[in-house]
Amino acid sequence: MQNTDQPVAIKISKSALIFILGLLSMLMPLSIDMYLPSMPTIAQRFNVADATVQLTISCYLLGFSVGQLLFGPLTDSYGRRKVLIAGLTIFFVAAFCCAIAATIHQLITARFFHGIAAAAIAIVVNALMKDIFRDRDEFSKMMSFVMLISNVAPLLAPIIGGFILYWFNWQANFYSLSFIALVSIILVFTTIPETLPKVKRSKFSLRRILSNFITLFRHRQVFTYMMIGAFSGAGLFSFLSLGPFVYMNLHGVAPINFGYYFALNILVMVFMNTLNSRLVKRVGAIKMMQLGLLIQFIMAIGLAIITLCNLGFVCLVICVAGYIGCMSTIGGNSMAVILDLYSHIAGTASSLAGTLRFAVAGAIGVILSSLVSTHHSVAVNDNMSEWLMVGSMVICNFLAVGLYLTVKNIKRKES
Structure with missing residues (x-):
């Protein structure tokens, strides 16, 4: 009888595998960050309010949330490779539909399906990593490397997007995403094996899926770690929703230069990921x-x-970078703890964590959009955007910290 506990046989080197998985994980941040400098231009092109264009991010996040619920159980039942190829194919079509959208409503709808497709890619990358790297701290270390590679995307994406807008148009961003998705499909076909043996797959059953979700919800530590990641990540998406308008409309940053300010956020994140990869084996994921x-x-x-003392744009940029830079350290290590507890349903656990994270982020985005749209004066609207962005980021972190203090109390009671 085959020993399914043996490590997965990978024909390519570990470094090549990490690079490819990192490349795949770049698609999600690319599909958000590359068109950020174009958001004010899109508002002008369709003659709509900034808050309406912001819905293209919120609906993407909501689609990503729905996709997590759909593709997580599917990858536990039908394997990683098939789900990954299906997700990449849908991603390719959705990006092309975004490029040819004739109205803002078509663009918003296409972005929703774009998010659904991106969820499949994110889910499979997490599950593949857990299949290959069984030890929790090793998984966290390797995940840090994948995030390090994928962080090149948000580092360069707004800069590239700014130049694409300058030399071509906003649609060219989505044509570029279609091309990258096509290349990714070829890479998966030629390099990525199936890492979930048939004997370890769960038969697809809605009843079983609901039972697994209920089990995860009932595990208080797991659910709390999921919500810590959700609120910490929601702070980032508060910036993504309103940051382009705050930086460009309120503080006068040119669209072609927005990417350089955004790159500072990612540089801090790269530093934190590097620090995490060096220390996590020594001190552990929770620390x-x-x-x-x-x-x-x-x-x-x-x-x-x-914000209260009006200390200036430079101080704002520095604190935003420090805030966002810690997001993957929090999210990656909380996911490592969750998947260590439920490695046998890694796809489902990853999907539920992602669903909660992006549902919270999408809901906050919709709320922020509705609050901004109530102010019709441009000057008032831009100032309100800064207050709402900062306030949302502060509240999200406070909730994450509060939840962590709660989970510490749960562990004390259980011990």
């Missing part, structure tokens, strides 16, 4: 998550003081 939450908490306090 590194604590460090990320602490730094993000300090940055949240700084953002509140800067």
Whole structure:
């Protein structure tokens, strides 16, 4: 009888595998960050309010949330490779539909399906990593490397998007995403094996899926770690929703230069991921998550003081970078703890965590959009955008820290 506990046989080198998985994980941030400099232009092109264009991000996040629920159980039942190829194919079609959208409503709808497709890619990357790297701390270390590679996308995407807008038009961003998805499909066909043996797959059953979700919800530590990641990540998407308008409309940053300010956020994130990869084997995933939450908490306090005291754009940019830079340290290590507890249903656990994270982010985006749209004066609208962005980021971090203190109390009671 085949021993399914043996490590998965991979024909390519570990470094090549990490690079390819990192490349696949770049698709999600690329599909958000590359068109950020174009958002004011899109508003002008369709003659709609900034808040309406912001819905292209919120609906993408909501689609990503729905896709997590759909593709997580599917990858546990039908394998990783098939789900990955299906997701990449839908991603290719949706990106092309975004490029040819004739109205803002068509663009918003296409972005929803774009998010659904991106969810399949994210889910499979997490599950593949857990299939290959069984030890929790090793998984966290390798996931840090994948995130390090994928972080090149948000580092370069707004810069590239700004130049694409300058030399071509906003549609060219989505044509580029279609091309990258096509290349990714070829790479998967030629290099990525199936890592979930048939004997370890769960028969697809809605009843079983609901039972697994209920089990995860009932595990108080797991659910709390999921919500910590959700609120920490929602702070980032508060910036993605309103940051382009705050930076460009309120503080006068040119669209072609927005990417350089955004790159600072990613440079801090790369530093934190590098630090995490070096220390996590020594101190553990939970300690590194604590460090990320602490730094993000300090940055949240700084953002509140800067906005209240009007300390200037430079201070705002620095604190935003420090806040966002800790996100993957918090999210990656919380996911490592969750998947260590439920490795036998890694796809389902990853999908539920992602669903909660992006549902929270999408809901916050919709709320922020509705609040901004109530103010019709452009000047008032831009100032309100900054207040709402900072306030949302502060509240999200406070909730994440509060939840972590709660999970510490749960562990004390259980011990």
